[in-house]
Amino acid sequence: MDLASAERAIVKMATEPQRPNGDARSPQEVGDASLVARARSGDREAFGTLVDRYADQARRVARAVLQDPDDADDAAQDAFLAALVKLDQYDTARPFGPWLMRIVANAATDRRRRRKVRSAVSLDEGLVAGGARPDALAERAVLLGRLRSALAELPERRRVAVVLFDVEGYSHAEIAQVLGIPEGTVRSEVFHARRKLRALLADWRDEE
């Protein structure tokens, strides 16, 4: 991303006078569009509220693409800074979430393409291979590891689609906007992802 532009935007926020305290509404009560408008005018607090509001979601979507949590955080950070630079391009008449998630998904995909192939051996694989399950916590960890591994085997677009739909609650139309694909394709991607992941969960349930 254009680091210089992001830096200029942050410097602008830091140097321009902040919003007076006359606004009775708390940042949480203000809608995304209003926060974007304030962030555009240099309100650092408003941008911080947007980041806080979407941080978890952005990190999960990035992790669905990248798997590695550190890489995902880096990609999510890149996405927020890119969004800050592009705030003028955001249409406030449309929901902010899909617009931001598109940037997040693109940032994660770019990072995945750039990074070198790393050793894929991870703790999760060891867990998937089976082993002692001394307590419920360990069992849960095994399940989550299996789920991550199963998710990683899905095509990238399918991963993002199912996470946006079943985890983040976006509609098919919004996901179509995020991924730049037809709505029918989104339904198909979610269908195939669910079929595989549900089978995993069902197997786990049977084992319990």
Next chain:
Amino acid sequence: MTDSHTPFDHRPDTRLGAALREALTAPGDRAAFVARVLAAPARPAAQPVEYFLARWAARGIVAAAAAAFVAGLVIGRARPSSEPTVSDADPGAMIADVQAEPNMLFASNPGH
């Protein structure tokens, strides 16, 4: 996940969603992440080596082109004006004033 759900269901699968959420939620603190994002442009970001090489390469090419241009100008102006130059005049006109002697012309042909 409930038994009433089918893969075609247009409603989010809460059980699957909750499990995925737990699997994908980063272990780190959200507040720390937010602070990191807000602080990011204030400090020099770590850039890959390729980024600097690309910037240096671009600057190097521009500098080399400028140096070559300046050198060409300097050399061009420093060339002495008395130095013979290639003429584009008509070769026939250049030797028109030279009168060859007949003896010299026939000396190479003993038969004449």
